[in-house]
Amino acid sequence: MVSASPLAERHAALGATMTDFAGWSMPVRYASDLAEHRAVRTTAGLFDVSHMGEIWVRGPGASAALDAALVSWISRVTPGRAKYTMICASDGGVMDDLIVYRTSEETFLVVANADNAVAVAAELTARCASDACEVEDRSSVTSLIAVQGPASRPIVEAMTGGLPPELRYYAAIEVMIDRTIPALVARTGYTGEDGYEFFVATDDAGRVWDGALARGESRGIVPCGLGARDTLRLEAGMPLYGHELSLATTPFAAGLGRVVQFGSPDDPRGDFIGRSALEAAATESTLWEDEPHLAAPEARVLVGMLGEGKRAARAGHRVLDGFGAEVGAVTSGAPSPTLGQPIAMAYVHPRFAQAGTKLVADVRGRGEQMRVTALPFYQRPRADAQGA
Amino acid sequence: MANIPDELMYSEEHEWVAGDVSAGSEVAVGITEYAAAALGDIVYVEAPEMGDDVVAGEVCGELESTKAVSEFFAPVTGVVTAINEAVIDAPETLNTEAYGDGWIIKITIKTPNRKLLNSEQYAAITE
Numbered sequence: 001m002v003s004a005s006p007l008a009e010r011h012a013a014l015g016a017t018m019t020d021f022a023g024w025s026m027p028v029r030y031a032s033d034l035a036e037h038r039a040v041r042t043t044a045g046l047f048d049v050s051h052m053g054e055i056w057v058r059g060p061g062a063s064a065a066l067d068a069a070l071v072s073w074i075s076r077v078t079p080g081r082a083k084y085t086m087i088c089a090s091d092g093g094v095m096d097d098l099i100v101y102r103t104s105e106e107t108f109l110v111v112a113n114a115d116n117a118v119a120v121a122a123e124l125t126a127r128c129a130s131d132a133c134e135v136e137d138r139s140s141v142t143s144l145i146a147v148q149g150p151a152s153r154p155i156v157e158a159m160t161g162g163l164p165p166e167l168r169y170y171a172a173i174e175v176m177i178d179r180t181i182p183a184l185v186a187r188t189g190y191t192g193e194d195g196y197e198f199f200v201a202t203d204d205a206g207r208v209w210d211g212a213l214a215r216g217e218s219r220g221i222v223p224c225g226l227g228a229r230d231t232l233r234l235e236a237g238m239p240l241y242g243h244e245l246s247l248a249t250t251p252f253a254a255g256l257g258r259v260v261q262f263g264s265p266d267d268p269r270g271d272f273i274g275r276s277a278l279e280a281a282a283t284e285s286t287l288w289e290d291e292p293h294l295a296a297p298e299a300r301v302l303v304g305m306l307g308e309g310k311r312a313a314r315a316g317h318r319v320l321d322g323f324g325a326e327v328g329a330v331t332s333g334a335p336s337p338t339l340g341q342p343i344a345m346a347y348v349h350p351r352f353a354q355a356g357t358k359l360v361a362d363v364r365g366r367g368e369q370m371r372v373t374a375l376p377f378y379q380r381p382r383a384d385a386q387g388a
Numbered sequence: 389m390a391n392i393p394d395e396l397m398y399s400e401e402h403e404w405v406a407g408d409v410s411a412g413s414e415v416a417v418g419i420t421e422y423a424a425a426a427l428g429d430i431v432y433v434e435a436p437e438m439g440d441d442v443v444a445g446e447v448c449g450e451l452e453s454t455k456a457v458s459e460f461f462a463p464v465t466g467v468v469t470a471i472n473e474a475v476i477d478a479p480e481t482l483n484t485e486a487y488g489d490g491w492i493i494k495i496t497i498k499t500p501n502r503k504l505l506n507s508e509q510y511a512a513i514t515e
Binding site: 017028029032033034035037227230231310311312314334335337364 | 425428429431432434450452453454455457480483
């Protein structure tokens with residue numbers, strides 16, 4: 001069974017091409033993937049991401065419960081701020097990557113990928129639920145609408161009647177849209193641009209979408225599909241669960257070890273699920289960096305690769321060294337609209353993870369020259385944004 | 389609905405052929421509006437080279453969009469006698485003008501292809 005977005009009629013009216021993604025029928029593009037991608041880089045894009053999962057964790061025991069359930073030190077997140085984190089299995093494998101918004105001292109919104117939302121809600125219930133902590137999956141009654149791009153702030157301010165200047169990157173506040181629609185607006189996104197995301201009741205999604213389009217029209221807003229979302233996140237070096245992240249990878253192998261917070265001898269953090277496995281993974285990943293030739297043949301780390309030709313390596317393509325030996329595999333790849341050349345993320349043996357390393361992608365039986373490069377491929381001018 | 393001009397012939401792999409399709413004739417070949425729309429914005433076209441022999445129904449190039457890759461099949465058997473450099477340089481032409489200026493190669497036909505479809509037959513397979 002495929003779920004329909006509450007905005008399905010609007011997508012149809014806009015002439016969207018729909019695709020089935022994670023059990024949802026969602027727009028892949030309205031007219032042009034490239035125009036949509038470029039709008040987000042230069043003006044603003046409007047995204048329906050209602051398929052994402054929204055799980056609330058509340059109560060006096062919520063922060064301690066999330067500390068034990070997730071790899072990040074959630075109790076250290078200030079109310080009003082957000083954190084990119086992961087939920088891992090006890091062996092350190094990634095069950096999902098998440099954004100956790102702390103909306104008050106005892107209230108947390110956990111946003112999970114659509115494919116994993118049910119499993120994450122069940123896992124959080126198992127890990128966190130108690131007399132002092134309630135877990136509620138509100139995905140079916142919550143919609144998520146994103147406004148992303150350099151022109152997003154004036155659009156969002158026009159919708160909300162203004163935003164406080166302290167609404168920094170990775171912060172969120174409760175607002176009223178058009179004075180009547182309650183929403184949580186967060187300065188987060190999946191495009192590599194400054195941008196905002198509105199969490200609203202599903203019943204209000206249509207009005208919020210219409211309001212964003214009306215307010216954004218003079219500022220160049222363009223409705224964007226999942227196609228543009230994928231090339232935008234890939235340029236920004238952001239992982240996609242099922243591609244760069246899976247139960248078979250740890251946050252360290254994915255180059256995202258920074259989300260795992262162990263604490264320090266002076267400032268110890270308690271146990272959390274996956275801790276001992278992740279400590280081993282952290283040690284191993286340091287070894288791989290320092291002594292890559294000592295890594296086992298099957299060891300893999302995530303790298304970015306720039307294609308030197310025209311043909312893009314795609315997910316699943318083999319990565320070879322200069323002698324034709326298989327040393328990894330591509331997890332995502334596309335022609336980059338911003339860079340004008342193919343980009344890809346791939347898991348390769350640590351010996352080939354150094355920036356500048358030349359590799360070959362087996363693109364439908366023909367080798368394409370690739371060069372390892374630091375992620376992200378694209379970084380926005382940072383003048384207006386504070387770090388996460 | 390995608391435009392399917394009556395005066396062209398078509399392959400089942402969504403290529404169009406313009407001109408007399410008998411042996412010795414040079415025809416222009418491209419991809420249909422339907423195929424271009426399904427691919428999304430085309431950003432790279434790999435065409436065969438001048439003088440290459442191509443065989444009807446066999447792959448002779450690639451079309452790449454941000455989202456997907458599609459093989460480009462020769463709709464007739466013959467020799468490549470022209471390449472549309474304007475389309476190689478600006479592949480997005482295929483999305484805006486799949487027919488006419490959006491021709492990709494010209495082929496001088498060696499053996500006529502009896503499996504080509506007329507516009508009505510082609511329309512039926514895009515429904």
